[in-house]
Amino acid sequence: MEAKVVTTFKxxxxxxVYRVGDSYPAEGFVADEKRIELLSKPHSRTKKVYLFVEKKEKVPEDTTEKQSTDTPPTNENTSATAEPKKKTPPRKKPTTEVGE
Structure with a gap:
């Protein structure tokens, strides 16, 4: 697992010494996931976060049904049938009445 340094630290x-923008761990070093997790949360004493871990989302397998090649795909939301958006009138500024 690799992370980006967001606060300089030793x-x-x-x-x-890791500076902002460096990759953690540095080339030639190994860090376990617990260490990376510890440095990516606010430190108990300094309240600083030292690393940012980019979460990689798992890409789900394509489970959509494939259309047959005999018929072309249909688009139910065509611009010819879509209703135009209604514009709302501009707001009137409230008037302030000044008494005598």
């Missing part, structure tokens, strides 16, 4: 485990 890693206590391997004495490497």
């Amino acid at each position: 890693d206590k485990e391997h004495q490497h």
Whole structure:
């Protein structure tokens, strides 16, 4: 697992200084997921987050039914049948009456 540094820090485990924008862990170093998780949450003392882990979403397999090649696909939302959006009139500014 790899992460991006969002706050400069010196890693206590391997004495490497990480600057904002660096990849963590640095080339030649290995970090376990627990360490990355710890550094990607607010630190208990400093309240700073040191790493940002980009969550990679699993791409689901294509489960949609395939249309037969005999008939062309239909588009139920065509521009010819779509209703135009109604415009709302502009708001009137409230008038302030000044008494005597």
